[in-house]
Structure formats: structure tokens, C-alpha cells
Amino acid sequence: MSEPPLDMVIRSGDVVAGDARHRVDVGIRDGRIAVLGTSLRGVREIDARGCLVLPGIVDPHVHFSATPATAGGEPEFADDFWTGSRTALAGGVTTVGQMSFPVADEGIRAAVERDEEAARSRAAVDHYFHAGLISAPPGTADEIAHLAGRGHRSLKIVMLAFDWDHSGLVEAIDTARRFGMITLAHCEDHALVDFATRRVQAQGGGVDRYPETRPPVSERAAVERLLAICELTGAPVYVVHLSASDALDAARRGRHAGLPVMVETRPLYLGSTSAVHAEPDGYKQVGMPPIREREDVEALWRGLANGSIDTVGSDHAPWTLEQKREHIGDLACLRKGVAELETMLPLLWTEGVVAGRITPETLVRVTATNAARIFGLRNKGSISVGADADLVILDPNEHRLVDGSGMESAAGYSVYDGRRLQGWPRWTLSRGDVVYGDGEVIANPGRGRRVQQDELRRTWQAR
Numbered sequence: 001m002s003e004p005p006l007d008m009v010i011r012s013g014d015v016v017a018g019d020a021r022h023r024v025d026v027g028i029r030d031g032r033i034a035v036l037g038t039s040l041r042g043v044r045e046i047d048a049r050g051c052l053v054l055p056g057i058v059d060p061h062v063h064f065s066a067t068p069a070t071a072g073g074e075p076e077f078a079d080d081f082w083t084g085s086r087t088a089l090a091g092g093v094t095t096v097g098q099m100s101f102p103v104a105d106e107g108i109r110a111a112v113e114r115d116e117e118a119a120r121s122r123a124a125v126d127h128y129f130h131a132g133l134i135s136a137p138p139g140t141a142d143e144i145a146h147l148a149g150r151g152h153r154s155l156k157i158v159m160l161a162f163d164w165d166h167s168g169l170v171e172a173i174d175t176a177r178r179f180g181m182i183t184l185a186h187c188e189d190h191a192l193v194d195f196a197t198r199r200v201q202a203q204g205g206g207v208d209r210y211p212e213t214r215p216p217v218s219e220r221a222a223v224e225r226l227l228a229i230c231e232l233t234g235a236p237v238y239v240v241h242l243s244a245s246d247a248l249d250a251a252r253r254g255r256h257a258g259l260p261v262m263v264e265t266r267p268l269y270l271g272s273t274s275a276v277h278a279e280p281d282g283y284k285q286v287g288m289p290p291i292r293e294r295e296d297v298e299a300l301w302r303g304l305a306n307g308s309i310d311t312v313g314s315d316h317a318p319w320t321l322e323q324k325r326e327h328i329g330d331l332a333c334l335r336k337g338v339a340e341l342e343t344m345l346p347l348l349w350t351e352g353v354v355a356g357r358i359t360p361e362t363l364v365r366v367t368a369t370n371a372a373r374i375f376g377l378r379n380k381g382s383i384s385v386g387a388d389a390d391l392v393i394l395d396p397n398e399h400r401l402v403d404g405s406g407m408e409s410a411a412g413y414s415v416y417d418g419r420r421l422q423g424w425p426r427w428t429l430s431r432g433d434v435v436y437g438d439g440e441v442i443a444n445p446g447r448g449r450r451v452q453q454d455e456l457r458r459t460w461q462a463r
């Protein structure tokens with residue numbers, strides 16, 4: 001009996017699979033990778049000569065709804081699941097980890113369920129959820145247990161946000177551990193940031209001095225505290241958007257001591273230095289933590305190359321320019337967050353691969369394989385037989401001058417506006433369907449699915 005024909009063949013691209021690159025055809029059937037071989041024939045074919053075929057990017061960190069401050073009256077982010085999905089697919093991103101934060105008096109369970117509902121009707125990109133914890137009222141443990149029972153595998157805390165009882169934080173992280181979840185942590189120390197901000201304000205400092213308001217020591221202190229919690233409880237932890245060399249050294253020491261600590265960084269910290277804040281539109285680039293110095297940038301690239309940083313997450317946190325400008329006179333209240341989903345891959349290609357700091361194989365590890373392993377994302381993050389046919393076909397020689405006003409994000413601008421980046425997605429495939437090609441997103445709202453997550457215990461112990 002002969003096999004049914006392949007639905008699709010990606011022909012003659014340089015396929016980055018595992019730790020190697022091969023010129024092979026990728027055969028797809030029923031949304032899965034069915035075969036890697038030569039001279040394959042399919043009902044539909046894409047000629048990928050001259051291009052790289054990579055696993056679709058797994059971005060563990062996006063914001064497509066409320067912010068931790070929405071409960072305090074701040075607006076929601078500029079992208080929702082639909083515009084965010086379009087932005088993702090155009091950027092070669094096929095799976096996103098959504099940060100689900102409570103609004104008003106919602107608990108964490110209600111926040112995740114609200115986002116699940118929105119994603120069901122609006123998402124075109126596959127997704128999973130991190131339950132954002134900004135306080136730990138009585139009943140939190142039950143909510144964590146409930147989420148775990150529904151297959152959710154992660155909690156997100158913002159170490160800045162709690163003036164709440166510290167043992168409540170430790171308790172929540174330990175509860176997450178008991179239910180097989182990993183805790184993601186935004187690491188900055190509130191008291192140190194508060195003091196540094198007031199000091200710069202007293203000196204009449206403007207946006208150009210924004211980085212001084214959130215110094216590396218505040219990041220390192222929070223990482224060290226997280227490591228202490230990790231050591232005491234044995235809970236696995238994941239530092240989101242690490243920016244500073246000192247903080248990376250601290251995380252590395254924890255890891256050498258055998259602690260289950262994972263590290264993520266963000267394109268913003270890999271592609272720019274703090275000098276951008278001194279430019280006339282320096283407010284555009286404001287994020288938390290701030291952009292650091294040249295030595296930090298190089299330390300982060302080395303960390304990606306040597307494995308001490310596991311993942312790159314975009315922390316896509318989009319605002320329109322108007323929203324960005326709203327608090328421009330107040331250093332403490334500058335609106336933080338930037339849109340980076342659509343530019344993440346070309347930024348990493350240009351500054352990473354073309355600049356000789358990382359190989360394409362490392363790029364694949366830190367943008368897909370590692371995140372899929374850490375979060376137990378079934379059938380995601382690699383080009384192998386049986387995996388979902390989530391692929392990005394990247395043209396390494398396509399150069400574009402970035403112009404955020406023409407991009408998919410509702411932000412309407414990019415932090416890289418006017419910068420020339422190379423290595424753009426030509427096609428993106430999600431479960432075998434072409435969802436982006438010829439400059440167009442070809443997907444409907446609601447097409448995205450929630451990704452099944454396997455139990456995590458084994459996945460981080462296997463590192």
C-alpha cells in the first residue's frame with residue numbers, strides 16, 4: 001500500500017534541525033512533519049532555495065491584553081489576540097506564551113479564563129498562558145491548584161509589584177512547585193528602584209537618565225532573592241527579560257550550585273545600548289528593566305552562545321506613540337514596554353548571526369527548542385518527524401529598512417524605525433498551513449489553538 005501524497009513540501013532549503021543544518025526537503029502531512037528527505041513531491045510545494053528553514057519561533061513572553069497596572073486604571077496593551085497574532089505570524093512566531101494578568105478584583109484563575117476565552121475567538125497564533133500573580137490573597141493556593149488541573153504549567157510574578165507579605169510570595173512559588181508548575185519572575189528590587197528614581201528626579205533628570213532609575217544592582221538583588229527562594233523551596237524558576245551582566249552572573253552562580261533556574265533575555269537588550277534614551281525620541285524605547293551598556297549587551301550574547309541564557313522572549317508589550325508620550329514628564333511613570341514580535345527574528349539574525357555572535361543552530365535553540373522544552377509544549381519547537389509543521393522560511397539576504405507604521409502591530413511604530421535589518425521571514429507555516437507569505441498574513445481569528453503542555457518535571461531535569 002502506498003503512502004498518501006504529502007500535502008506540502010518545502011524544497012531545497014537549509015533546514016536547521018537539532019544541532020545541524022542540512023539541505024533537505026520537508027514533507028508535511030495532516031499538519032505534521034511527515035518526512036525529511038530528498039526529491040519529495042507534494043500537492044503543494046514551496047521552493048526554499050537560498051533560504052533557511054527554521055522551527056517556527058516559540059516566544060514565551062507576550063502581552064495581548066491587560067497589564068499588571070490595568071487593575072489600577074491603566075489601559076490595556078495596544079495589541080489584542082488578533083492584531084498580536086498577525087504581528088507574530090508576520091515575524092515568524094508560531095507559538096506565544098501569554099502573560100495573563102488580573103484586572104479589577106479578578107483572581108488569577110478568572111484572568112486566565114478571560115484570556116483563554118479571548119484567544120479562542122481572536123487568536124490566530126498557537127498559545128499557552130502564564131498566570132500572572134500580583135498579590136496572594138487567601139485562596140491563592142486553590143486557584144493555583146485549579147489552573148494546574150487544567151493543564152497550565154506556569155505562574156508569573158512581578159517582584160516589583162508586591163508590597164505584600166513576602167512569605168505569601170514564597171508560599172505561592174512553593175505551591176506552584178507542588179503542582180508541577182514553574183514560576184517566572186520579573187526581577188527588579190522595588191525599594192532600590194524607588195530610591196534611585198527619586199534621586200534622579202531630585203537632580204532634575206530627564207528620559208536620558210532613565211537607565212539610572214533602574215540600575216543593574218536592583219536587578220541583581222532581585223535575582224539573588226529569587227535564587228534564595230529557589231534554594232529554600234526547590235521550586236524551578238525562570239528569570240524573564242534579564243538585561244544586566246551582573247544579574248546574569250548571579251543566575252549563573254545559582255545554576256552552577258545546582259538550582260533549577262532558567263534565564264530569558266529580550267531583543268531590546270541585545271540590539272541597543274542606553275545611549276538611545278538620550279536621543280530626542282528616547283521615550284520610545286523605555287522598558288523594564290532599561291536598556292543597558294555595551295558590556296551588558298556583549299555579556300548577553302555570550303550567555304546565549306554558551307547556554308547560560310536559555311531563551312529570547314520578545315516581551316511584546318505594545319503601546320501607541322500617543323500612549324507612550326502620556327507620562328513623558330514623569331520619570332517614575334514613563335510608560336514601559338515596546339512592540340518587538342515582528343522584528344525579533346531579523347534583529348537576532350542581523351545582530352546575532354550576521355555579526356558572528358551566534359550560529360543559526362544557537363538561534364533555533366534560544367528562539368524555539370529551549371522554550372518548548374522548558375514549558376512542555378507538546379510537538380513544538382523542532383523540525384522532526386511527528387512535530388507540528390510550524391516553520392519559518394527565512395531569507396537571509398532580504399534587507400529592509402524598518403518602518404513600524406507599515407507593520408502589523410497596532411503600536412504603529414518600531415523601536416528600530418529607520419534601522420536596516422536583514423533576514424526576514426518569507427513564509428510562516430502553522431500546523432502545515434501557510435499563515436504568512438508574500439508580505440501578507442493569511443489566517444483567520446480563532447485559528448490559533450491552545451498548546452497542550454506536558455508535565456514539566458522531566459523537562460527541566462533533563463537539561
Ligand SMILES: [Zn+2]
Binds near residue numbers: 061063099315317
Ligand atoms: Zn512582560
